[in-house]
Amino acid sequence: MNQLQPRVRLFSERHGLAPEKAPYQEDSLDDELRHALWNAAFKHIFFLFEPDVKEEYKHRTAIYRAILLDFHWHGAHCVEDEYKDEEYDELIGGVQEVYYDDEWNKVFDFIEFMIILASQYEIDVLAFIESCNAALEKECSVYRVVDGKLIRAWEPPSPSQS
Numbered sequence: 001m002n003q004l005q006p007r008v009r010l011f012s013e014r015h016g017l018a019p020e021k022a023p024y025q026e027d028s029l030d031d032e033l034r035h036a037l038w039n040a041a042f043k044h045i046f047f048l049f050e051p052d053v054k055e056e057y058k059h060r061t062a063i064y065r066a067i068l069l070d071f072h073w074h075g076a077h078c079v080e081d082e083y084k085d086e087e088y089d090e091l092i093g094g095v096q097e098v099y100y101d102d103e104w105n106k107v108f109d110f111i112e113f114m115i116i117l118a119s120q121y122e123i124d125v126l127a128f129i130e131s132c133n134a135a136l137e138k139e140c141s142v143y144r145v146v147d148g149k150l151i152r153a154w155e156p157p158s159p160s161q162s
Helices: 031-044 060-071 085-101 104-120 125-138
Strands: 143-146 149-152
Touching: 031 085, 031 104, 031 125, 060 085, 060 104, 104 125, 104 143, 104 149, 125 143
Parallel strands: none
Antiparallel strands: 143 149
16 A cells, blocks of 8 residues: 655644644544535535525435435435425535534445435536545545545554654
């Protein structure tokens, strides 16, 4: 495996004004990476739920149903044929709340699920994957999306190599 470059320590970390972060994200997910991956999902997938886009996007209800029935951690009480705007807002808010509370591996499950969903519903899945990989690289994660799956792509140096 290739070597990953450690995270750059910025002013606040170097001067003890902010907690020092681990040089790599290995089997973990810090707030910055969690935010960046959520932003990628919002930018490439959830934007389809915005009022100015929704009328043009024919798969909106199918995506809503897939999230509720196939992935959403809390399930659904009922599934309708059509949904009102406030229900879409509630879905996004509910998914976001669970996303931010869940373990790092469940967040990665969510990203893989969204890749599958994007590829099924005429969403630019490559742009979504590129955004995810850019976030993973920027935040020094050892994981990358390859062929639609999050895999361990980097090996941090051992302490003797540092």
